[in-house]
Amino acid sequence: MVKPNLASRFKTFGQYECHGSSGLYEFLSYKIAEDEELLVLASEAKDGQPVPNLFLGAIHYLLLSGKEHELKEYYPSLVENPKNPLESFQSFKDFCRLNSQEIKEIVKAKLVQTNEVRRCAYLYPVFAWIFQQTEKPLALIEIGTSAGLQLLWDKYCYTYDTEETFGNPASNVQLSSEIKGGHVPILQPKMPPVASRTGVDLHINDLNNEEDFLWLKSLIWPEHQERSTLFEKAAQVVKENPISLIEGDGVELLPRLIKGIPDEHLICVFHTHVANQMPREVKENLLNKIKASGQSRDIFHIYNNIQDRNLHLDYYLDSKEYKKLAGKTEGHGKWFTWELN
Known part of the structure; x- marks a missing residue:
């Protein structure tokens, strides 16, 4: 049975x-949308899962794990000179037929937990x-943390349109x-102090676990070699900087x-x-x-995909509510606009 509206998705x-x-x-x-067997x-x-990402990620996962099939010849993540993608569908469908049981098991069990480090x-x-507004050390809580790559944003190095760098210039x-x-934005040479980092997810991806590591790589699209390289480098930073990751409903x-965050730290x-x-x-x-917590504690909430795709910042200072648009962002962090002032 096909999920409602799946073809249009x-x-x-x-x-x-x-x-x-x-x-x-x-x-x-486009081809999957027209094929009932694949749907x-x-x-x-x-x-609740973004099915296209999950389904395509499952096939990518099997190929990356070593499944031999001509389909891999169309994947830039697997071969240096990939074939024309417009000729890939018959191989794709054949691969899905041959590996349908494993694909079913993957899409039933896995979650889309893309850890896109460039969003930092x-x-x-x-x-x-x-x-700059509070001058308090930041206590970070990330909901949907996956493997925690974004919790270590202060360990990375950043450039924006110029040769000027921010953050850790020695970072890989x-x-x-x-x-x-x-x-x-107004950026200072020194990073804001981070007092604590906690990540929560329904399933924590352990980067020391080969299956979890490979699944996260599988969610990176085949042409996106730079994203894959950044993921591997950021994964190493996580391994070198252990953080508190909790499995559960964030x-x-x-x-x-x-409640466990000291008053002298700012909740983010x-x-x-x-x-x-x-x-x-x-x-x-x-x-x-968030609002209930804001009645007794200063708290900031950074998010997207609640009312729209834009990046929002809601916060409570001295029990007073503020709501701001932080900016518009490209999904993988390639660009953004800055609206905070």
């Missing part, structure tokens, strides 16, 4: 997510802005992003986590490209919990 994914970014996934998404296979995914390029200026993780529009655990709750997997009532519950 694949078409939308191809048109709006993949176009100009992944020729292979764009083409395959039935993809429908094994859990409710727009998170870092927001954290810097928060510190060099992140660049374009700032569009007429406004730019929204439900939030009040307890907040954040999540990127996670709320799109939350049902409406869970989103409302999250916002209500």
Whole structure:
């Protein structure tokens, strides 16, 4: 049985997510949308998951894990000179038929937990802005943390349109992003102090676990070699800087986590490209919990994909509520606009 609207979801994914970014996934998404057999296979995914990402990630995972098939000849992540993606569909469908049981098991069990480290390029200026307003060490809580790469944003090096660098110049993780529009953030040479880091997810990806590591690599699109390289380098930083990662429901655990943060530290709750997997009532519950905490504690909430795709900053200082647009962002952090002042 095909999930409702799944064909249109694949078409939308191809048109709006993949176009100009992944020729292979764009083409395959359109073809999958027209193929009931593949739509039935993809429908094994859990409710609430972004099925196109999950389904294509499952095939990528099997190929990266060593499955031999001519399909790999179309994947830039697997061969140096890939074949024309517009000729890939028959091989793709054959691979899915041959490995249908394993694909079912993967899409049933796995979650889309893309750890896109370049998103730190727009998170870092927001954290810097928060510190400029409060001058308190930041206590970070990330909901939907996956493997925790974004919790270590202060360990990376950043450049924005110029040769000037910010953050840790010695870091192997060099992140660049374009700032569009007429406004730019004010960034200081010194990083804001981070007092604590806590990540929560329904499933924590352990980067020392080969399966978890490979799954996160599989979620990176085949043409995106730079993203893959950055992921590997950031993964090494996580291994060298152990952080507190908790498996569970981040929204439900939030009040307890907040309660454990000392008063002299500033609470910063954040999540990127996670709320799109939350049902409406869970989103409302999250916002209500933030608001309730804001009646007795200063708290900042950085997020997207609740009311729209833009990056938002809600915060409470002395029990007073503020809501600001932080900026518009490209999904993988290649560019952003700056709206905070």
